[in-house]
Amino acid sequence: MTVLARVPQTLRWQNDVLTILDQRALPHSEEELALTTVEEVHDAIIHLAVRGAPAIGIAAAYGMLLGLKELPPHELQDVLQARGRYLVAARPTAVNLSWSISRLLGVAKTSADHELIDNLHKEAKSIHEEDRQACRKIGEYGQSLLHDGINILTHCNAGSLAVSELGTALAPIYCAKDSGIKVHVYVDETRPLLQGARLTTYELSRADIPCTLITDNMAAHLMSLGDIDIVIVGADRVAANGDVANKVGTLNLAILCQYFSIPFYVACPTSTIDAATACGADIEIEHRDPVEVTHLAGIRIAPEHTRASNPAFDVTPAALISGIVTEQGIIDPGAITA
Numbered sequence: 267m268t269v270l271a272r273v274p275q276t277l278r279w280q281n282d283v284l285t286i287l288d289q290r291a292l293p294h295s296e297e298e299l300a301l302t303t304v305e306e307v308h309d310a311i312i313h314l315a316v317r318g319a320p321a322i323g324i325a326a327a328y329g330m331l332l333g334l335k336e337l338p339p340h341e342l343q344d345v346l347q348a349r350g351r352y353l354v355a356a357r358p359t360a361v362n363l364s365w366s367i368s369r370l371l372g373v374a375k376t377s378a379d380h381e382l383i384d385n386l387h388k389e390a391k392s393i394h395e396e397d398r399q400a401c402r403k404i405g406e407y408g409q410s411l412l413h414d415g416i417n418i419l420t421h422c423n424a425g426s427l428a429v430s431e432l433g434t435a436l437a438p439i440y441c442a443k444d445s446g447i448k449v450h451v452y453v454d455e456t457r458p459l460l461q462g463a464r465l466t467t468y469e470l471s472r473a474d475i476p477c478t479l480i481t482d483n484m485a486a487h488l489m490s491l492g493d494i495d496i497v498i499v500g501a502d503r504v505a506a507n508g509d510v511a512n513k514v515g516t517l518n519l520a521i522l523c524q525y526f527s528i529p530f531y532v533a534c535p536t537s538t539i540d541a542a543t544a545c546g547a548d549i550e551i552e553h554r555d556p557v558e559v560t561h562l563a564g565i566r567i568a569p570e571h572t573r574a575s576n577p578a579f580d581v582t583p584a585a586l587i588s589g590i591v592t593e594q595g596i597i598d599p600g601a602i603t604a
Contacts, residue, residue: 318428408438424500508599
């Protein structure tokens with residue numbers, strides 16, 4: 267059985283309903299949500315029922331379509347503009363969200379009323395299929411970085427659950443598995459929401475890939491022992507100068523890799539590259555509810571009235587990145603706009 271047959275499916279579109287695998291319930295149970303309104307999609311994105319830059323871009327594209335057939339044709343353009351603003355505001359850092367909405371609005375602008383809805387459906391499905399193909403290419407190119415017996419460290423979840431299938435950072439690992447290359451993955455837990463512990467270990471276990479869960483503050487120790495050969499992470503936005511926004515804690519790993527001379531790679535589709543954002547300092551960083559830090563699984567772990575900060579992302583400078591693995595090949599982060 268191939269890895270593709272084992273990894274979870276994040277979302278599907280069928281009969282004008284968007285069905286997603288509720289990632290908040292993982293790994294304890296696999297629960298699906300059938301979303302039929304744009305408000306439900308917005309809520310699912312904000313509350314991380316669906317997450318990962320490409321996945322929320324795909325979900326938002328389908329969210330734009332929900333219920334359109336019930337509206338008068340003369341209202342569609344205004345409704346689409348309002349929906350676009352509403353969905354983009356759900357999570358500001360991941361550029362795939364605004365990118366996919368812009369694509370649908372562009373199609374809407376050039377479509378006659380009688381073909382508008384059909385054209386939007388085709389565009390949303392194209393975004394979905396393009397991501398599938400991109401993930402497979404990322405896996406193929408990224409596999410060239412791996413060899414038998416390699417120890418890989420990854421952070422957060424950049425696997426099948428974050429995209430259409432296979433993933434970004436995990437795609438090379440899955441392709442290596444199918445090619446018979448034996449790898450071992452160290453998985454950062456990724457506080458405060460534990461995407462690594464809950465989601466990445468869940469995915470890797472389903473694919474029968476050996477992995478070891480570590481706390482976020484163990485990486486330096488393992489690197490000092492020579493136990494880490496390469497670090498591969500995903501991305502939520504890549505600026506024009508090659509700076510990368512990804513799950514908070516990514517910058518820590520990049521700095522450690524530079525000190526210990528360990529290759530540090532980012533994997534993402536080219537849709538995550540934002541030429542309109544000049545550098546990492548211009549990327550808006552999402553700040554989430556501090557309760558996510560003061561509580562764990564709904565249980566308070568800090569004294570009452572403790573102040574907490576909860577940035578969801580940090581920015582890694584291009585100078586710390588060995589390369590960006592895309593569907594077009596492995597590129598130098600400093601040459602993105604060249």
